[in-house]
Structures are given as structure tokens and as C-alpha cells.
Amino acid sequence: MGRRRQAVTIRHVADDAGVSLQTVSRVINKQPNVRPEMKEKVQASIDKLGYVPSIAAQQMSGSRSYLILALNDRERTIEDWRSRQGTDWVDQMLLGGMLTCGEHGYRMMVELVDTRSDHVERELSGAIAALQPDGVILTPPHSENSLITGLLAQHNIPFARIGSRDPGPGICLTMDDERSARLATDKLIELGHRRIGFIAGSSEYSLSGWRVAGWQAAMANAGLQTEGLCGQGDFGYESGEAAAHKLLSLPNQPSAIIASSDQMALATLEVAREMNLSVPEDLSVISFDNTPIVRFTNPPLTAVDQPIAQTISRAVELLINAAKVPLPNKPINIEGKLEMRGSIGPARGANDL
Amino acid sequence: MGRRRQAVTIRHVADDAGVSLQTVSRVINKQPNVRPEMKEKVQASIDKLGYVPSIAAQQMSGSRSYLILALNDRERTIEDWRSRQGTDWVDQMLLGGMLTCGEHGYRMMVELVDTRSDHVERELSGAIAALQPDGVILTPPHSENSLITGLLAQHNIPFARIGSRDPGPGICLTMDDERSARLATDKLIELGHRRIGFIAGSSEYSLSGWRVAGWQAAMANAGLQTEGLCGQGDFGYESGEAAAHKLLSLPNQPSAIIASSDQMALATLEVAREMNLSVPEDLSVISFDNTPIVRFTNPPLTAVDQPIAQTISRAVELLINAAKVPLPNKPINIEGKLEMRGSIGPARGANDL
DNA sequence: CTGAAAGCGCTAACAC
DNA sequence: GTGTTAGCGCTTTCAG
Numbered sequence: 235m236g237r238r239r240q241a242v243t244i245r246h247v248a249d250d251a252g253v254s255l256q257t258v259s260r261v262i263n264k265q266p267n268v269r270p271e272m273k274e275k276v277q278a279s280i281d282k283l284g285y286v287p288s289i290a291a292q293q294m295s296g297s298r299s300y301l302i303l304a305l306n307d308r309e310r311t312i313e314d315w316r317s318r319q320g321t322d323w324v325d326q327m328l329l330g331g332m333l334t335c336g337e338h339g340y341r342m343m344v345e346l347v348d349t350r351s352d353h354v355e356r357e358l359s360g361a362i363a364a365l366q367p368d369g370v371i372l373t374p375p376h377s378e379n380s381l382i383t384g385l386l387a388q389h390n391i392p393f394a395r396i397g398s399r400d401p402g403p404g405i406c407l408t409m410d411d412e413r414s415a416r417l418a419t420d421k422l423i424e425l426g427h428r429r430i431g432f433i434a435g436s437s438e439y440s441l442s443g444w445r446v447a448g449w450q451a452a453m454a455n456a457g458l459q460t461e462g463l464c465g466q467g468d469f470g471y472e473s474g475e476a477a478a479h480k481l482l483s484l485p486n487q488p489s490a491i492i493a494s495s496d497q498m499a500l501a502t503l504e505v506a507r508e509m510n511l512s513v514p515e516d517l518s519v520i521s522f523d524n525t526p527i528v529r530f531t532n533p534p535l536t537a538v539d540q541p542i543a544q545t546i547s548r549a550v551e552l553l554i555n556a557a558k559v560p561l562p563n564k565p566i567n568i569e570g571k572l573e574m575r576g577s578i579g580p581a582r583g584a585n586d587l
Numbered sequence: 588m589g590r591r592r593q594a595v596t597i598r599h600v601a602d603d604a605g606v607s608l609q610t611v612s613r614v615i616n617k618q619p620n621v622r623p624e625m626k627e628k629v630q631a632s633i634d635k636l637g638y639v640p641s642i643a644a645q646q647m648s649g650s651r652s653y654l655i656l657a658l659n660d661r662e663r664t665i666e667d668w669r670s671r672q673g674t675d676w677v678d679q680m681l682l683g684g685m686l687t688c689g690e691h692g693y694r695m696m697v698e699l700v701d702t703r704s705d706h707v708e709r710e711l712s713g714a715i716a717a718l719q720p721d722g723v724i725l726t727p728p729h730s731e732n733s734l735i736t737g738l739l740a741q742h743n744i745p746f747a748r749i750g751s752r753d754p755g756p757g758i759c760l761t762m763d764d765e766r767s768a769r770l771a772t773d774k775l776i777e778l779g780h781r782r783i784g785f786i787a788g789s790s791e792y793s794l795s796g797w798r799v800a801g802w803q804a805a806m807a808n809a810g811l812q813t814e815g816l817c818g819q820g821d822f823g824y825e826s827g828e829a830a831a832h833k834l835l836s837l838p839n840q841p842s843a844i845i846a847s848s849d850q851m852a853l854a855t856l857e858v859a860r861e862m863n864l865s866v867p868e869d870l871s872v873i874s875f876d877n878t879p880i881v882r883f884t885n886p887p888l889t890a891v892d893q894p895i896a897q898t899i900s901r902a903v904e905l906l907i908n909a910a911k912v913p914l915p916n917k918p919i920n921i922e923g924k925l926e927m928r929g930s931i932g933p934a935r936g937a938n939d940l
Numbered sequence: 941c942t943g944a945a946a947g948c949g950c951t952a953a954c955a956c
Numbered sequence: 957g958t959g960t961t962a963g964c965g966c967t968t969t970c971a972g
Contacts, residue, residue, distance in 0.1 A: 291965035644949035
């Protein structure tokens with residue numbers, strides 16, 4: 235196979251342009267102290283020879299690796315891929331992350347890390363040592379794993395925590411879950427609903443709590459009761475099924491349900507069908523996530539979109555800039571929209587509004 | 588931010604174990620000529636110090652980069668991500684590719700490359716120069732882009748061509764599309780169907796032709812006509828709609844249709860609904876791809892599964908081995924299964940079988 | 941403003 | 957078997 239050495243190196247460019255290595259290096263790195271004419275001459279040689287710096291060499295010499303690492307939960311991610319239920323978290327992450335990285339001459343690499351604490355440290359340390367990323371993006375539940383955040387802080391690597399507002403090192407980015415839940419609840423109230431149920435997600439995720447809080451706030455604001463209307467789920471289908479069943483078996487049945495995930499909303503739809511409740515006539519349903527499947531349910535689900543791509547894109551920008559500008563302390567919120575589809579309608583007897 | 592140097596290097600390990608750098612290197616790389624006891628001693632130090640080799644340094648010194656690059660079509664991939672129709676090609680690729688890479692101490696990186704010929708060369712050369720991948724995986728339509736394959740061959744980088752059987756450098760892997768199409772057709776014939784329509788995919792992809800060929804072969808084998816029963820599509824929804832409409836408006840309407848993609852099958856379902864044909868009573872439908880959405884259509888679609896994960900996994904293994912064992916010349920076929928769901932049934936008047 | 945020198949961490953080639 | 961030497965391509969000192 236033969237060793238593959240760099241075809242054209244900085245030295246070739248330097249020779250071609252008749253300058254020293256340093257000058258070329260300065261031009262590449264957009265450093266000051268180069269006369270415009272020199273710069274042009276060097277750039278011309280670079281273009282002519284098709285020179286591209288070797289990332290490995292740059293990294294070796296103590297500069298950047300031009301690499302942003304996205305850390306996802308191994309088990310959960312693989313399960314999503316295997317089950318093929320349409321979860322496109324990783325895709326949206328790549329959409330926002332890869333493209334934005336590309337714009338800045340960076341690359342994004344996805345890494346799966348086990349949450350099991352005896353592994354996480356070795357795995358992450360290994361990835362850091364091997365890859366030397368310039369920045370790391372933590373997705374839930376890693377965003378609030380202090381082993382991970384501690385290790386990263388200790389290594390002095392800038393990182394973003396998606397879906398967390400916990401104080402501590404790294405920049406927090408959320409999709410403003412509380413606001414989204416409020417938006418969804420308000421919409422249902424506006425449609426005349428008074429009994430609005432909520433199916434919460436796994437309490438391991440902070441955002442589950444925020445969503446519940448948003449729903450509660452909107453209900454309270456409208457002077458409505460929430461007592462007994464919050465079911466507990468874990469984002470998965472089965473849990474949603476159980477919770478929906480419980481809510482819809484209430485003596486005073488809710489006329490609308492907000493589910494904290496598409497899978498749980500899907501389950502709610504199915505439970506409604508079993509109970510001969512038609513959607514949206516007898517029951518309105520709103521879900522969270524807006525994954526691909528919501529377009530294909532019957533009826534299609536009104537859903538809170540999670541602006542994953544935007545959020546990751548923003549995180550990448552902050553991380554890349556972190557070399558110059560320190561990361562902001564305050565959490566950044568990227569707002570999600572409510573995507574209107576057929577699963578919601580006016581409450582029965584609300585035509586007098 | 589301060590330069591981040593390797594925390595523990597090969598030198599530390601050497602000192603700790605009281606051996607030379609070279610011996611450590613030999614242990615890391617599983618090279619011969621190290622006494623078992625030395626090896627153990629070194630390994631103990633490695634474990635103790637938590638040493639992980641720097642890929643950049645390994646790469647610099649002319650060895651491997653431990654990187655496999657997966658090249659996808661930029662435009663198409665981004666469009667899939669944006670439209671959120673549930674296409675999980677990239678996910679399945681990562682599932683097969685990342686995990687298998689991981690097992691061998693490699694990483695996989697996804698790179699999007701424009702097909703536009705004036706860009707492709709620069710982009711790919713840049714990626715090669717910057718990343719120095721040990722292997723590249725080409726997905727359609729790149730698999731048959733001679734500019735790309737030529738460049739890779741010239742750089743002496745082992746590569747796999749997914750969905751191609753063209754002769755030339757690199758190892759070809761297909762999902763045995765012809766066989767899959769035959770399988771699907773045979774199944775319908777077995778159910779008593781005699782007029783079986785086919786909606787072909789974009790002719791830019793070789794596999795479109797193979798699928799048509801498989802259908803034709805199965806039909807011929809059963810002594811059935813295919814004349815006028817093949818509609819032309821491009822994998823997209825609209826094209827499927829048009830083709831399905833045409834097929835179902837035939838004086839001698841087919842009782843079953845095989846579509847070369849899920850989107851076209853979806854369109855077929857919709858056209859059938861518009862024409863008051865119920866599925867599977869009046870029309871059986873089989874699709875290709877088995878993306879997440881097929882579980883959510885009404886009825887759920889029987890589909891030919893594309894074993895993407897397996898295929899990419901196999902490609903990765905071959906590529907990693909290519910350093911020792913040359914790539915096989917013959918194409919490798921990974922067989923796909925037919926996933927049975929509700930969209931097919933016995934042909935009308937076929938109960939006498 | 942520009943250039944020369946000294947590594948970064950690792951491996952290939954060669955000695956011992 | 958094991959150790960020594962010389963780079964890989966680049967950036968960071970530090971001189972001019």
C-alpha cells in the first residue's frame with residue numbers, strides 16, 4: 235500500500251512562492267504581519283498547487299485540530315438506529331453541525347459514549363487523547379453528567395451542553411422547552427379546551443420538568459386546574475400508552491393531551507382509537523419533537539418542533555469562537571415552533587367562543 | 588485557552604515501564620519481536636497511565652490515520668435531512684460503519700461532496716489532504732463517478748463502492764437488488780397476481796436497472812407479460828404519483844405494484860385511495876427501502892429491506908483489512924429481506940389457487 | 941514585517 | 957529482541 239505522504243506541503247508552497255515556511259503559515263492562519271503583496275503571491279501558489287494543510291500536522295504542532303466532537307448516548311442512539319422509528323436527532327444534529335463546521339473549515343465527528351459510569355471516563359479520555367477536539371457538544375443525558383463535564387473542563391476543552399441549564403462550565407443551550415409547552419397549551423386553551431392533560435417524559439432529563447412547568451404555567455394563567463392531569467412517561471411508546479389510558483379513563487376526561495414525545499403522542503392516538511374517541515373531534519393531541527413520523531399518523535400530529543439543527547449550529551459557532559471569545563455564561567435559548575397539523579381542533583361545546 | 592498537549596505520551600509510558608519508545612510502539616501496534624513479559628510490563632504501564640496514542644502523531648509519522656471516510660452526495664443528503672421524510676440512510680450507515688470502525692479502533696467520518704464536477708475534485712482532494720483517510724466508502728451516485736474513483740485510485744486509497752458493480756478499482760458491494768426485486772415479484776405471483784406493475788427509480792442509479800431486471804426475470808419465469816407495466820420514476824413522491832396514476836389507468840389495470848422506493852410506494856397508496864382502490868383488496872403494493880415511514884402508512888407497507896448497516900459494516904472491514912489483504916475483485920452482495928406488512932394480499936379471484 | 945530553529949508524538953529504518 | 961536515529965508537516969518561539 236505504500237506510505238501516503240502529503241502530496242504538496244507547506245514547503246512546496248514556500249518554494250514556489252519564494253518565501254519562507256513561516257510566511258506561508260501566516261497566510262494560511264490569517265495572521266497579521268504579512269504584506270498584502272506577499273499574501274497574494276502565497277495565495278496564488280496555494281491555489282496553483284492545490285495545497286491543503288494537513289490537519290494532523292497542524293494538530294501536532296500544538297495548534298487546533300479543527301474538530302468538533304458530538305457526544306451522544308451510546309445505548310439510546312443505537313437503539314434509535316436499530317428500531318428505525320424515524321427518530322432523526324442525529325441527522326438534524328449533523329445538518330446543523332456539519333454544515334456550520336464546514337463553513338469554518340472544521341469537521342464534526344459523532345462519538346457514542348456509554349453512560350455507565352465505570353466506562354465513561356475511560357472512553358471520553360481516550361477520545362480526547364486520540365482526537366484532541368477543539369470543542370465538544372454534549373447531548374442529553376450527557377449534558378448533565380458531571381463526570382463528563384468535569385473531565386472536559388479539566389482538559390480545558392470548550393463544550394456545549396444541549397438541553398441543560400445547570401450552572402457550571404460549558405455553554406448551555408436549550409430549545410426553550412417551557413415556552414414551547416406554554417405555546418402548545420395556550421393554543422389548546424384558545425381552542426376552548428379546559429381539561430388539558432400532559433404526559434411527562436423521563437425525569438432523568440431536565441427538559442421533562444421544564445415542559446411540565448410550561449404547561450402548568452399556561453394552565454394557571456388561564457385559571458385552569460392541572461390536578462391529576464399529569465401522567466408520567468419516559469418518552470417511549472409503552473409509557474405513553476399507559477399514561478394516556480390513565481388520563482382518558484378519568485371520570486372527568488381531558489379533551490386534549492400534550493405528550494412530551496412523538497412516540498407517546500403516537501400511543502395516545504392509538505389509545506384514543508381503542509376507546510372510540512376520534513381525533514381531533516373528541517380529543518386533541520399535541521406532541522413534542524416533530525420527528526418524521528408525525529406527518530404519517532392519522533390524523534397527522536400537531537407537534538412542537540425541536541430546532542435541533544439550529545441549536546447545534548449555534549453551539550458549533552460558539553465553540554469555534556471560544557478560542558478568541560470566552561463562552562457566554564448565560565444559557566442560550568433557541569425557540570421551537572408549533573407545527574400545526576390535523577390532530578387538534580376546537581373543544582366540544584366551545585363553538586360559543 | 589493554552590495549548591493542549593498530549594497529557595501522557597509514549598515517552599511517559601516508556602519511562603514508566605523502563606523500556607524504549609520503540610518497544611512501546613511495538614506493543615501498541617501489536618508488532619512481533621517483543622517478549623511476552625516486556626509486553627505485559629508495557630501494557631501495565633499503558634493501563635496505569637491511561638495512555639492512548641495520538642492519532643495525529645501516528646498519522647504524521649507515516650502510519651495510519653485510523654479514519655474511514657464515508658462520502659455522501661451533498662445535495663441529496665441535505666435535502667433528506669431538511670425534508671424530514673424519515674429517510675435514514677445516514678443513520679443506518681453510521682450504525683453499521685461507526686460500530687464496526689469502533690471495534691477495530693477506527694473512526695468513521697461523514698463527508699458531503701457535491702457531484703458538480705468542477706467542485707468534486709477540489710473538495711475530495713482537500714478532504715484527502717486534510718484527513719488522510721485509510722479508506723473511503725462511496726455511496727450512490729458517487730460510487731460510479733469516475734472522477735472520484737480515479738482520484739482515490741491515484742492516491743492509492745482503498746475504497747468501497749456501494750450500489751455499483753462496474754469494473755474498476757475499489758471493492759463493489761451491492762444489496763443484491765435484482766434478487767430482491769425477484770423475491771418481491773415472486774411473492775406477488777404466489778399470491779395469485781398476474782398483472783404486476785413496476786415503478787422504476789432514477790436511471791442515474793445502476794440499481795434502478797437491476798431492480799427492473801429482477802422483476803422482469805421473475806415475471807418471465809412465471810410466463811407473465813411485463814409489456815407496458817413498467818413506469819418510470821425518479822425515487823421521489825411526485826414521480827411515483829405520476830407513474831402510479833398511469834399504471835392504474837391502464838385498461839387492464841395491474842392488481843399489484845412494486846415501487847422502487849418508499850416515497851413512490853407512498854404515492855401509489857395515495858393514488859389508489861383517490862381512485863377508490865383499497866389496499867390490499869384491490870391493489871397490492873410493495874416498496875423498496877423499508878425506511879421508517881413504511882410502518883406508519885395505511886396499511887403499513889410490505890417492503891424490501893435494504894441492509895445498509897450490514898453492507899457498510901462489511902465495507903469497513905474490507906477497507907481496514909486492505910492494508911494486509913488486497914480488496915477482492917468480485918462484487919459482494921448483501922442480501923435484503925422482504926418485510927411483510929399489510930399492503931399485500933391475494934389477488935382477486937385467486938382463491939382457487 | 942520576515943526568516944531560522946526547535947520541537948509536537950509517533951513510527952520506519954537501521955543499529956546493536 | 958531491543959534501542960537509537962531521523963524525520964513526518966506544521967506552528968511556535970525567537971532573531972533579524
